[in-house]
Structure formats: structure tokens, C-alpha cells
Amino acid sequence: xxxxxxxxxxxxxxxxxxxxxxxxxxxxxxxxxxxxxxxxxxxxxxxxxxxxxxxxxxxxxxxxxxxxxxxxxxxxxxxxxxxxxxxxxxxxxxxxxxxxxxxxxxxxxxxxxx
Amino acid sequence: xxxxxxxxxxxxxxxxxxxxxxxxxxxxxxxxxxxxxxxxxxxxxxxxxxxxxxxxxxxxxxxxxxxxxxxxxxxxxxxxxxxxxxxxxxxxxxxxxxxxxxxxxxxxxxxxxx
Numbered sequence: 714x715x716x717x718x719x720x721x722x723x724x725x726x727x728x729x730x731x732x733x734x735x736x737x738x739x740x741x742x743x744x745x746x747x748x749x750x751x752x753x754x755x756x757x758x759x760x761x762x763x764x765x766x767x768x769x770x771x772x773x774x775x776x777x778x779x780x781x782x783x784x785x786x787x788x789x790x791x792x793x794x795x796x797x798x799x800x801x802x803x804x805x806x807x808x809x810x811x812x813x814x815x816x817x818x819x820x821x822x823x824x825x826x827x
Numbered sequence: 828x829x830x831x832x833x834x835x836x837x838x839x840x841x842x843x844x845x846x847x848x849x850x851x852x853x854x855x856x857x858x859x860x861x862x863x864x865x866x867x868x869x870x871x872x873x874x875x876x877x878x879x880x881x882x883x884x885x886x887x888x889x890x891x892x893x894x895x896x897x898x899x900x901x902x903x904x905x906x907x908x909x910x911x912x913x914x915x916x917x918x919x920x921x922x923x924x925x926x927x928x929x930x931x932x933x934x935x936x937x938x939x940x941x
Contacts, residue, residue: 719870747928754835756915756933757871806870816929818863818870 715741715812719819726797726826734792734822736807742787743809747816748780751804763790787811797826830854833916833932842941846903850916850932853897857918857930860892862901865913865934874914875901906939913937 716739726732736746745764749757761777763769763784771777779801781793790809794801807819833850840846848862859878863871875890877883877899883890889902899918903910915934921927 717870754934754936756833756931759928762928804868808870815873815876818872820870821868823868 715809715817717743717807717809717812717817717819719807719822721822722820723823724825726824728798728826729796731793731795732797732824734794734805734807734824736790736792736809736819738788738809738812738817741809741812743790743811744787745810746784746790747808747810748782748790748792749806749808751806751821753804757806760792794824797824799826802826828853830930831916831918831932834935835933837936837938839938839940840906842906842908842939844906844939846906846910846937846939848901848903848914848916848935848937850899850918851897852899852918852930854918854920854930855894855897856920859919859921860890860899861917861919861929862888862890863915863917863931865915867912871915908939908941911938 718737748760760775761769761771763782765787769782784790802825806821808816831852862875864874865871877890880892880894887904891900913934913936916932917929919927
């Protein structure tokens, strides 16, 4: 089946620094990628939708200048959390559309900002 | 009112029991219904995918959709400890091959006790 690789799986960073999370579709071309945020014991909250070669569409309430999304190729999308603060600590998950299984999720990145 | 409502649980049952997980929704445009399983600190994986109303069976899992009541269910027969996870329902107005965003329920934490 379709595989989406997400790295890193876990990252700890200092407040004020930036963190980049990568999401790669390994065996299919992902025309659309979705980035989610998940707080403990809560559901996935869609942050933004990105299409290859175009600007991401952000959900209401998500700061586009803080959460930079780049989808430069059909197999790679990145999410950069800029000037991270403790309240940005969360579980971030990407999902890619285009594989045989429809939406395929990455394994997630646990971000802790200290 | 949330578009998709799901009891977060937790739900704890003995091994071998039949488990019933449910979601209700308010958007009548939803036509595609999915159940995802998420293990702790991992990304969701697709379990079942149904279109419109009716039942779909796959091994020990059965998905039911009742569009007239805006109610969907997932049944797990002969539950196993390995079924312990969080189960999320998700819905879309378009099929999973498209780029339509999914709307998730909150997820139900399920524990199967040996």
C-alpha cells in the first residue's frame, strides 16, 4: 500500500527557534497534502491543505506566517513552525492524497518546545 | 454544534466482546464515511471506507451507515487486545481519491482487556 514517511518522529526545541517537519510520499505522487495538529485525547484538527507548486490554504485561525508550508514537489511537503513557543507543543501529522488508499497518513511528529 | 460528534470514551471491554463505536453528523452533504485506527503516538490508518448508506464487512469489522439518521457505526467482533487503540470516524462530501478535506470525530479510546 501507499506509504507516507514523516520526519522527525520526535523533536524538542528551545522557545524562539524554528522547527521543520518533512512529509514524503514514498511510492506515489501526492497531488495534495494535508497538515493536522492533534492535542492529547483530541481529534485531528486540519491546519492547512497544500497542492504541489501552489500556496497552501490555511484553515481559519491558523497563522500562515507561523506555520510555513512548502509543497515544492509531488513527493515532499514541509511544515516549518517558526519562532516556536511552548503552546505550539503538539502532535503534528501529515496526510497525502493520491495513493491507492486515498488519504495516507504519516506517523506523526511530537513537538515539544521548552 | 460540531459537524461530527463521537463519544471519546474511554471504552473498556473484555477480550472476545463485540464492540460498537458510533458517530453522528450534521452535514447532509457527507457521502463518504471512514473509520481510522490510531495507536498511541502514531498516525491514523484506514480501517473501513463506505459510500452512502448500507453495511460493509471486512473480517471482524463491520461498518454501517444510516444517512437518514446521520449515524454511522463500527462493530468489532471477537475483539482482541491488539484492537486497543483510538478509533476515529471521518467523513467527506467527496471520495477519498479526491482532495476534499476530511472532517474527523473526536476519536474513541478503546481498551480490550485480556
